[in-house]
Amino acid sequence: MKKLDVSRQEKATLDEAIDHWQEQGLLDETTSKRLADSYDVKGFDWRRLAQYAFWIAISCVILAFLSLFADKMVLRWIERLYDTPDVAICVFCLVLAVVFYLFGFRNKRIYPDKTFSSETLMALGVLATAAFIGYLGRIIDKGSGHFSLLFLASVVIYGVLSVKLSSKLIWVFTLISFGIWFATETAYHSNWGFRFWGMNYPLRFTLFGALLTAFSLFWQPRITPLRPFHQISYVVGLTYLMIALWLLSIFGNYSDLDKWSQVRQWHIFYWGLLSLAVSLGLAWYGLKHRDNIAREFGIVFLIINIYTRFFEYLWDNINRAVFFLLLAGSFWYIGRWAERIWTGREAK
Template identity: 35%
Template sequence: MRVSKKDADVILNAIDQWEEEQVIDAQNATQLRKSVNVYKDDLGSLTFYAFVAAVSCAILAFGAIVLDEKWIERMRRFFAFSEVLIGGIFLILSVLLIGFAGKRKRKFPDATLSNESFNILAVLSLGVSITYLTRGLGEGYRFYGLVVLVLALSYGAVAVYLRSKLIWICALLALIVSWGIQTWTWSGPAHDYFLGMNYPLRMTVLGGVLLAVVLFLRRQQWQKVPFYEITVYFLWIFFLLSGLFLSVSGNLSYDVWSNIRQGRLLPWALGYTLLLGGLIVLAYKLKDEIFRDLVLLFFLLNIYTRYFEYFWDKTNKGIFFALLALSFWLIGRKTEQMRKRFS
């Protein structure tokens, strides 16, 4: 039976429920699952790419019109607008866009892609509003990170109101940016260390703390963690990516790092590799396929990072890329064998 992916999810969930309630036995459930074939929805793919193009063009148009300093300055001189007033105008526009997006969400609840693409306008407008309101505070203002934190909280509130995963991701990104900006401001004239931590270590610590908080709230059966799954996977990506940069740089400033041999950073690389190994074991125990694939991806990135790090200057480039090609071929061959085995 050939069905769409959406219909297949409904059918497979029903089969799982029947098997759990012992309406059918395991053998019949397996046969029913094998009879379900998912066909590729080309129209759905076209819709997705069309909305991606629409969002990209909207961002470019918004940037060309709104973020053009000459255009803004011309408008300010003509109307004698202050930066605070411009920020207030965009704040009102943001509220109107959010209200319209909420009505559209209620009217067309299944139009996910079009709703999310429209939400981009509210995100951009709110960001411009906060930016110009902050610029109105003057050049000596030193708490821009806290302003971005306000923007992150605003995005979070809007995301919960509109039930928008896209805006929630923007909120998480803004939270990370706020930490980076404010710790840079507080890190002294050299801007190398904050509380003895360089940038990669700061970001790794932030990722670990946020992950611990979200997982703790979930473990306490606090069911109101908004967008739990997307939050956890996003934070894992951020944590592992920050850890990868940390394994390359260590807790060193750029000036020190650029003048030492990479062999001195081997303990950092080894620690990151051991962390990934432990997470792979955890992923298999939890039977979380997405988490498992994510950690395996970073494990491969870690291996190839070490390969470039330790062998780029010492190996003939022809041999270097030949070995790289062979490794990718072996990975592809093994993956194909596994896919055939489980399909």
């Protein structure tokens, strides 16, 4: 019988569970021994090594591309190719993207367990697609400055590819491109200013993140092709929402740094209260409904918001020694609180 590979911590948990069930009479000694022999501590975490190796490989490809521009010989070669038509480069990038996608999809179909190598090929295809869209924009540009349409095109392309290739990684790039399109589109309609309909970027992205989160929770599960990406949209939507809310609690709805720097933080305290309320709401919802994503986002941003307010209101108003003593005391309290939860679970 093939044994299940588990970590040392997981093995200790399983051992304790089997011993407990045996003491309670739920398992006999023979069954307990068979269960204990069905798993073993795994050795080196090759899965994690594979994940890191592939991500490093992608990073090295990007660094290699960037380093080309630092090499004098390559620069001279690029200068000679300067007259290469944009159409030729655009077609080359398109072909390169198609090749990466085909190899990635083929690798995923033939070797479904080799997730990281497949996603690496998909990521390279995404980069080639971005280059293709960029050069396509140069070809069709008529001087309007409305280049946000290129990001909208990338949203459509990445969205279709993520569904067709069943790639969660490409769906992440879809949502990132969607956020970039939203930022550039609203900037274009506000003459590239910082305000759109009276809202600065943090306030805009607060609404954007809230809508994306609502879509992932209530509408996306009803759309069959997008159902596998529901959790990713939920995480990305909450990321947009909570980071934007945190920035809103610091800068308020100001779009001019000079005006913002002349305003005391307590004048915009209501944005901080909103951010705290949303963090508390997420933590409460996550704990009540066993939603780990909402719970972790709520707790993390609750702590971030509390310490942000701590720095805002006390940094210039109390002695530095007292400030850091209060900071140390607060972290000690959080550590003790976390320790009580941990020891309580261990005891159970």
